[in-house]
Amino acid sequence: MKKQSKGVKDRPRISGKDFNQYKYFRPKSKKELIRIINGFQEDLTIIAGGTDLLVANYQKLYEIKNWLDLNLLDELKNIKMFDDKVEIGSMVTHQRLSKLDQIKELFPVLHQAAADVGSPQIRSRGTIGGNIVTSSPAGDLLPPLLIYDAKLKIISGEGSRVVDANEFFTGPKKNILKKGEILEKIIIPLKEDIYKGAWIKVGKRKALIISSISLALNLSMDRSNLIKKARICIGSAAPVPLRIKTAEQAILKEELTKINIEEVAQIVSEKISPIDDIRGTAKYRRQVALNITRKALSEVMNQ
């Protein structure tokens, strides 16, 4: 006799009669993956680490009929270094991002954000691809990806396309991905400039917390130590991770030590469009936006 675990008892189970319609695919190569997407017309639920899916669907997992599990696709687990870019497979976990020295060296803000996700148990399963496709405004890897000008390679039965991460997100939990499309990898361009970056995540406690607000900052310095490119992105304070372009413009070509911190902080605080929710009020978020912008800029000045 199979005992039902607590909390599961109300969950209807798949009846034997229906199950013949249910399918479970576990491709081992990209070729096989494409063949499945092309050959299967019904809805397919893509599962990576499952840490978002199992929570979102806990009460109605039985409704999912056809699974496409990406866990055996080693091609999607690679991190490849080139002279001018780094490619990160969508199935790379937060744990790997937070442990790899190369990521720490090249993209410290992404590295830090991955280390701050959830808990060791969540980091060992949760993937960068799942974080992107869930497209939560509070997704912690999204602001870091935007400040490094990441691009996303999307594949489908029809071919592939590459889009700017900045254009991928269209609203809370919404993005441009179409049915039958898979996020294959994240491409981050590498420049010879010196980067100075900061990551700040604000939440009610340190572990296992969804960000109330977050900030990712990256400044590229030119040879005479002027700011050549600036990227400031705020998470959890708008429907999508939001680059504050007016603030970025305001500090271009400045010397780092001469940045008007107060002016930048004011712009950031005005440009976000926060809401009231259980993690904080809009007013609170605007105030915290001021504080974390000040803090991030002072941090990079001391780097």
Next chain:
Amino acid sequence: MQKVKVSLTVNRKKYNLEVDPDERLLDSLRDRLHLTGVKEGCSIGECGACTVIIDGKAVNSCMVYTFQIDGSHVLTVEGLEIDGRLDPLQLSFIEHQAVQCGFCTPGMLMSAKALLNKNPNPDKEAIKTAIEGNLCRCTGYQQIIEAIEAVVKKDGSE
């Protein structure tokens, strides 16, 4: 009901299971293998009571479908005891009174074990990070951290 065939090594023993397509690893371990040391607290990844080690990594067993980990090695709290001898972590938890109601203990032990397997000499910060996904409502964590630290120290002095 049509089942999915999965083979797993659990606590060093091989099992060929036929699981339901919507069965979580937590369900398989508790209900099929009767490993009830694996606890269900929140069911959504927040409490860590269901933590087991899959292929060397601490994982919430409520967050994984059994069908997803075909071929993997799983270690639960029951597997810490070998030939009637408790793991040094278990002995240290007893010695330092790191157990009160005990509900969080199996998960805590597995998170600590996963840490020590990878890093036999963690500092206090690393210990705290390793158990940051495990909630304890009783001890206030202090005794748990001390119990893990004591194992580390003993190891170092040998």
